[in-house]
Amino acid sequence: MKVTIQTKNNIVYITIQGSIDSNTAGELQSHILEKLGSFNRVIMDLTAVDFLSSAGLRVLLMLYRQLSTNGGKVLLVNVSDEICDIMSMTGFINFFELYGSIDEAEKQFI
Amino acid sequence: MTTLDNRIDFYPTNEYQGIKYRRGRVLPFGATLVPNGVNFSVFSSAATSCTLVLFNKNEEDPYAEIPLPDEFRVGNVYAIIVFGLDYENIEYGYRMEGPHDPQNGHRFNRDIVLSDPYAKAIGGRDTWRDISGLNRNYPFRSRLVFDDFDWEEDNPLETPMEDLIIYEIHVRGFTSHPSSGVRHRGTFAAIREKIPYLLELGINCVELMPIYEFDEFEHSHENPDTGDLLVNYWGYSTLNFFAPKAGYAATGKYGMAVDELKTLIKELHRNGIEVILDVVFNHTAEGDHRGPTISFRGIDNKTYYMLTPDGYYFNFSGTGNTLNCNHPVVRNMVLDCLRYWTSEYHIDGFRFDLASILGRAQDGSPLNNPPLLESLAHDPILAKCKLIAEAWDAGGLYQVGVFPAYGRWAEWNGKYRDTVRKFLKGEHNTVGQLSQCMQGSPEMYLHRGTTAGINFITCHDGFTLYDLFAYNEKHNEANGENNQDGCNDNFSWNCGWEGETDDLAVNLLRHRQIKNALTILMLSQGVPMILMGDEMGRTQYGNNNTYCHDSSLNWLDWSLVQKNFDLLSFARHIINFRRQHPILRNKEHYSNRDYKESGYADITFHGTKAWHADWSESTTVFAFMLDGHHAKNGFVKDDTIYVAANMHWDALDFELPQLSENRKWHLSVNTSMMPPETFYPLNSEPALENQSGFIVGGRSVIVLIGK
Numbered sequence: 001m002k003v004t005i006q007t008k009n010n011i012v013y014i015t016i017q018g019s020i021d022s023n024t025a026g027e028l029q030s031h032i033l034e035k036l037g038s039f040n041r042v043i044m045d046l047t048a049v050d051f052l053s054s055a056g057l058r059v060l061l062m063l064y065r066q067l068s069t070n071g072g073k074v075l076l077v078n079v080s081d082e083i084c085d086i087m088s089m090t091g092f093i094n095f096f097e098l099y100g101s102i103d104e105a106e107k108q109f110i
Numbered sequence: 111m112t113t114l115d116n117r118i119d120f121y122p123t124n125e126y127q128g129i130k131y132r133r134g135r136v137l138p139f140g141a142t143l144v145p146n147g148v149n150f151s152v153f154s155s156a157a158t159s160c161t162l163v164l165f166n167k168n169e170e171d172p173y174a175e176i177p178l179p180d181e182f183r184v185g186n187v188y189a190i191i192v193f194g195l196d197y198e199n200i201e202y203g204y205r206m207e208g209p210h211d212p213q214n215g216h217r218f219n220r221d222i223v224l225s226d227p228y229a230k231a232i233g234g235r236d237t238w239r240d241i242s243g244l245n246r247n248y249p250f251r252s253r254l255v256f257d258d259f260d261w262e263e264d265n266p267l268e269t270p271m272e273d274l275i276i277y278e279i280h281v282r283g284f285t286s287h288p289s290s291g292v293r294h295r296g297t298f299a300a301i302r303e304k305i306p307y308l309l310e311l312g313i314n315c316v317e318l319m320p321i322y323e324f325d326e327f328e329h330s331h332e333n334p335d336t337g338d339l340l341v342n343y344w345g346y347s348t349l350n351f352f353a354p355k356a357g358y359a360a361t362g363k364y365g366m367a368v369d370e371l372k373t374l375i376k377e378l379h380r381n382g383i384e385v386i387l388d389v390v391f392n393h394t395a396e397g398d399h400r401g402p403t404i405s406f407r408g409i410d411n412k413t414y415y416m417l418t419p420d421g422y423y424f425n426f427s428g429t430g431n432t433l434n435c436n437h438p439v440v441r442n443m444v445l446d447c448l449r450y451w452t453s454e455y456h457i458d459g460f461r462f463d464l465a466s467i468l469g470r471a472q473d474g475s476p477l478n479n480p481p482l483l484e485s486l487a488h489d490p491i492l493a494k495c496k497l498i499a500e501a502w503d504a505g506g507l508y509q510v511g512v513f514p515a516y517g518r519w520a521e522w523n524g525k526y527r528d529t530v531r532k533f534l535k536g537e538h539n540t541v542g543q544l545s546q547c548m549q550g551s552p553e554m555y556l557h558r559g560t561t562a563g564i565n566f567i568t569c570h571d572g573f574t575l576y577d578l579f580a581y582n583e584k585h586n587e588a589n590g591e592n593n594q595d596g597c598n599d600n601f602s603w604n605c606g607w608e609g610e611t612d613d614l615a616v617n618l619l620r621h622r623q624i625k626n627a628l629t630i631l632m633l634s635q636g637v638p639m640i641l642m643g644d645e646m647g648r649t650q651y652g653n654n655n656t657y658c659h660d661s662s663l664n665w666l667d668w669s670l671v672q673k674n675f676d677l678l679s680f681a682r683h684i685i686n687f688r689r690q691h692p693i694l695r696n697k698e699h700y701s702n703r704d705y706k707e708s709g710y711a712d713i714t715f716h717g718t719k720a721w722h723a724d725w726s727e728s729t730t731v732f733a734f735m736l737d738g739h740h741a742k743n744g745f746v747k748d749d750t751i752y753v754a755a756n757m758h759w760d761a762l763d764f765e766l767p768q769l770s771e772n773r774k775w776h777l778s779v780n781t782s783m784m785p786p787e788t789f790y791p792l793n794s795e796p797a798l799e800n801q802s803g804f805i806v807g808g809r810s811v812i813v814l815i816g817k
Contacts, residue, residue, distance in 0.1 A: 022198035054256055054366050055198050061260060089299040089359075090366050091373030095260070 003028060005035040011109055012039045013102075017048040020056030029059045033066075040072025043105045047078040057092045064095045073097070075105040120145045122193045129164075129174050133182050134189030139446070140228030140352070141202065141254050147193040148254060152226060153186055153439065154206055154410040156216055160188040161205040163223045164195070165251055167233065172223070175205070198365060201233050201251035202226070206409055212399065213421040215412035223248040224408040227443065230255040231353045231368065232323040238282065238296065238357035239326055239341065239660065250325070250349055250404050253365070257454055259372045266458045267384050268494045269314060271520065271561040272695045275632075275685060276386065276639040277313040278569055280344070280664065281321060281358045284642055287665035294360035298367075298374040305381050311645060311678075312685035315384040317461055319570055320345035321371070323353040326660070328395055333590045340590060340658035344570065346463060347395040347429065349404060351447040375456055384458035386496060387451065391433055391444050392467035392503065398423045398430035413439050416474055424474050426467050428504030435468045441482045444468075449491045459496025461522070461564075466499075466507040469514055476507055480514055487516035498522065498564055511554030515562065523551060523563035523636065530567050530630055531578065531601035534623060536757045536809070539727045545715060548734065550635030552699040559697050560635040567627050568641045571597075573654045575644035578602045579623040580609060585652030588659065596655030609652060621647070622809060625680050625781040625788065626755065629811045632688040633753055635696055645681035646670040676785045683789045687778060687813070690792055693741035693748040704737070705744060709770050712740035716754070720767040730757040735767055738816070750816035756806040764804050769816045775801055776815050782807025 001018035012035065020028060036042075042063065046052075052060075063074050076098050079087070087093040099105040122130035134149045142149045150162055160183075164174040178188045203225055208218030225232060229252030234243045243249060285292045285300035292300040301316075308316065324345040333340055345355065359367035375385050394414075396407045399422055406414035416424040416432040423431040434440045451457045462468060469480035486492060501513040501521040510524050529543040546553045550560030568575045573584075582604045586596045605619040624647060631638045642648070643666045650656050656664050671678055688694050700713040715723035716733035724731060733754035741748035752775065754764045761782075766775060776795035781788060790796060795815060798804065806812050 022196050053198055053364065054369065057369075058256060058258065065260075085293070086361055086364060086366065089294070089297075089302075089361050089373065090369035091260075091376065092369075 001028065003031055005032065007035070007039065010039060010041060011106070012036060012042045013045065014042060015045040015048075019051040019053070020049065020059060021051065021053035022055040025053075025055035025059050029062060032059075032063060036066070040067050040070050041109050042067060042072070042074040043077060043102060043109075044074055045077045045102060046080070046083070049080070049083065052083050052086070054090075057087065057090065061092060061095060075099055075108055077102050077105050117145075119191070124179070126176050127174055129176060130193040131176060132191050132193075134191045136184045136187040136189045138228075139187075140226060140230065141252065143197060143254065143256075144191060147191045148195050148197060149189065149191045150202070151187060151189040152204055152228075152409065154188075154208070155186050155413050155439070156410060157206040157208040157218065159207040161207075161220075162190060162192070163203045163205055164192075165201040165203075165248075167199050167201055170247060197254045201253055203248060203251055204409065215417050215421050217403065217407050217411045219403060219408055222403050222408050223251070224403070225250045225350060225405040226252040227350070227405055227409060227414075228446070229253065229350055229353055230257070231356065231365070232350045233356075235323070235325060236356045236362045236365075240357075244327060255368045259369060259454075261372070261376060261456065264376045264379050264456055266452070266456050266494060267379055267382065269384055269458075270697070271496060271637060272697045274315045274384065274496075274637050275313045275688065276315045276317050276564065276637065277308065277311070277642060278317045278319065278639055279642045280319045280570065281355070282343070282660065283664045284666055286660075287662060287667050289668040290666070291668065296358070297360040298358055298370045299360045302374050302377050305377060305383070308383060309381055311682055312689060313640065314382055315386060315458070316378065317386040317388060317639065319388045320348070320390055320463075321355050321358060321387060322351055322389065323349045323355050325349060325395060326357065331590070333588060335590075336588065338588075338659075338661065341660050342658065343660045343664060344657040346390050346657070347393075348390050349395045351389075351391070351443070352450055372455060379456065385456075386459040386461055386498070387457055388461045388463060389448075390463040391435060392464040393427035393429045393431050393433055396431060398425065401430055413437055416470070416472060426470060426474060426503050426505030426507075427464055432467060432470075432474070434472055435482050436471055436477065436480060441485060444482060445485055445489060448486065448495075449489070452491055452495055457495070459498065461498040461500065463500055464503040465501055465513070466503040466509050467505070469509070470505075470507070474505070483514050483519065484516055487518040496520065511551075515558055517558075520562050520564055520637065522569070523547075523565055525554070526551060526563060526565045526634070526636070527567055528599075528601055530627065533730075533732070533755075533757060534627055534630075535601060535603035536730050536759070537601070538730070541729050541732045542725055544732055545723075545734070548630070548634045549700055549713065556699065560699055561637055561697060563636040564639050565631060565634050565636040566639040566641075567631055568644055569639065570641065571655070573600055573602055573652075574641060574648050574650050575624050575627055576620065576647040576649045577652055577654070578627070579605050579620040580649065581652035582608060583652070584654040585609075586655050588653060588663065589655060596653075600654060619809065621674070621677060622781050624677055625684075626809065626811045628681055628684050629753075629779055629781065629813060630755065632684045633694060633751070633813065635694070635699070638688070640681075642666060643670070646678045647674040676788070679785070680788060683791070684779065686792065691741075691748055691751060692746045693736045693738055693751060696741070696743050698743045700740070706737075706739040708737055708739035710735070710737035710739070710750070712737055714767070716764075716767060718762050718764050720765040731755065731762060733764060752814040752816065753811065754804065754806050755811045757809055760808045761805050764806050766802055766804055766814070768802070773816045774798070776817060777812070778815055779811065779813035780807075781812070782810035
């Protein structure tokens with residue numbers, strides 16, 4: 001897994017490559033929390049994520065919970081059909097807004 | 111570093127083959143995620159040592175075996191915290207050392223890696239009927255699960271018992287048929303897709319046939335005639351009481367069955383539908399002394415099973431062994447398990463398979479005051495749960511009407527089933543019994559109220575409702591036991607032809623009988639239960655014991671929605687009728703008195719002559735009237751309802767009781783009529799032209815409302 005986190009116009013952009021599972025979830029979580037600071041608007045680009053395990057989905061949900069307590073939200077971009085299906089069957093999808101591109105997601109924050 | 115990270119027990123004290131660990135906590139039993147590691151705790155009364163065995167998923171051999179130092183044992187409980195585990199990708203088990211002395215009840219064997227009786231998930235059958243796991247050395251390995259599901263505002267619904275309408279579902283059977291049109295057939299996720307159907311049907315509770323992990327390949331064999339593989343389809347053979355059946359989850363192969371099941375329950379609750387689990391605590395999948403050793407037998411045989419004096423297995427379940435339910439340790443396990451499902455999965459109630467076994471002592475004798483049943487009834491966490499007993503066992507105990515209830519327990523009312531079936535086929539000498547059934551069986555449950563009885567005419571075990579009127583005899587040849595298995599007392603009637611026929615008159619009569627049956631069920635006091643598919647005429651072609659068929663014999667064919675739409679629309683109407691009329695859902699029994707001074711007693715009985723019920727032996731007609739002033743035991747006002755059932759072959763003229771207060775009789779249901787005149791939607795029921803009499807067709811039921 002590879003993560004890049006950038007901040008622009010008060011939006012935190014997280015781009016992930018690879019799989020998020022119990023091996024990488026802990027690292028991802030601490031990495032995000034470290035960079036998140038007081039920002040509460042997150043766009044997470046999952047274009048290059050091929051698998052999200054149960055632990056991976058929990059990192060996303062943790063982020064959602066963290067942000068929703070201070071009025072923010074996390075938008076997911078380019079979630080693959082398979083991951084979308086898994087998120088739907090396991091209920092995680094109800095917590096997120098999904099968008100087809102970063103541009104589309106950015107519009108939600110304007 | 112937060113203060114929590116400072117606890118010294120978050121860090122290891124020992125190391126063995128590169129794995130770091132320390133002394134664990136004895137409670138809770140099972141494997142629990144703790145900071146930096148996993149706490150493992152297991153009980154055995156007679157083991158002399160315990161080794162924790164760790165596997166990587168998908169690897170045949172363990173990657174580590176950690177013998178627990180004796181100082182990690184407290185009493186008879188072994189506990190260890192292991193650090194740095196990849197909790198999504200490990201599997202675990204135990205080797206227990208101890209005497210192999212069957213005569214004295216001990217069957218330890220350190221060659222076998224045993225699954226944890228408290229495991230929250232079991233690997234090995236992640237995808238239904240996937241044969242890749244069949245030849246593994248240790249097929250059923252324990253796994254770790256997350257217990258942090260986000261339920262948001264969800265809680266068990268606590269629907270009053272008298273308002274429940276239960277729908278019995280087999281998870282695979284409900285959506286496995288190609289006609290189901292769902293994305294992932296035969297799964298928890300697929301049931302979610304069918305919620306709109308359930309809502310339209312009108313039920314408010316689903317009872318799921320066993321969803322604890324079981325092995326569908328147990329005793330599997332080919333049918334010699336057809337070559338079909340016969341499997342353990344029903345699943346009444348538990349491998350582990352805390353683990354959901356992974357193969358029932360579309361995400362089972364990703365290890366997410368727990369989340370998928372919880373999501374289903376949350377979604378059902380959001381739609382006002384409760385979830386009852388059919389639970390099997392009377393035996394396990396380990397069989398008798400010839401069966402496999404998977405868990406309990408190797409962990410602590412003498413504690414978990416009822417043993418004969420010479421160390422063999424009592425067989426009150428008919429499956430080889432009997433769980434030792436009233437042993438204090440096993441009792442606690444059952445309690446822990448139900449508390450877990452109630453609190454972690456938000457389950458609304460439990461139906462206990464062969465529950466009479468739960469009332470037997472360790473030597474098998476029936477107890478007067480069974481501690482397990484009493485504990486469950488008074489448990490603080492289970493306090494609002496529905497507890498439903500199948501009040502008999504395979505050892506000859508039959509407790510319908512006398513099951514130790516402690517003011518809580520309800521029972522599957524087997525007498526209701528038999529009586530209604532006999533009445534519907536026109537047997538004599540049934541009307542007296544039928545009147546009891548329609549009142550919620552006060553002859554059995556006088557002091558327990560109407561909700562002590564779950565009324566049903568069919569369930570998974572036996573004929574479907576359609577087959578009840580299409581077969582005189584069972585046809586179980588496909589089970590491969592020469593038609594010797596399955597019940598012989600079906601009280602069924604084929605309406606003139608055995609099996610499928612093109613004869614229009616026979617088919618019309620069958621449909622009418624199904625409508626008669628559904629009407630009687632929905633207009634009885636007590637808690638009605640419908641078998642999945644009966645509302646659309648599902649057939650098992652006369653097979654009354656389909657436990658082994660993973661095929662279209664058991665899968666609900668959704669094309670029946672169109673084919674038998676008259677049945678489905680009728681079922682929707684009569685279920686909705688029950689929900690709209692509180693008089694049908696009294697919690698206390700009728701008193702046969704007019705305590706509201708309305709001019710009518712709460713219930714009155716009639717025959718072809720009003721006010722004159724015919725209780726003679728040869729009668730096949732029965733009519734009764736419920737006075738609307740006495741709805742919900744007099745606290746609510748409803749319409750008055752009159753029901754006449756004529757199981758004589760020919761039409762009969764029924765004199766109607768006269769209504770007071772300028773009210774008129776209106777027609778809701780007449781099963782002798784063809785659609786669209788079989789029933790009238792709520793609030794558009796036509797007033798009868800003749801208010802003093804009604805000709806009820808042969809083998810038909812009418813429902814009138816007085817308003």
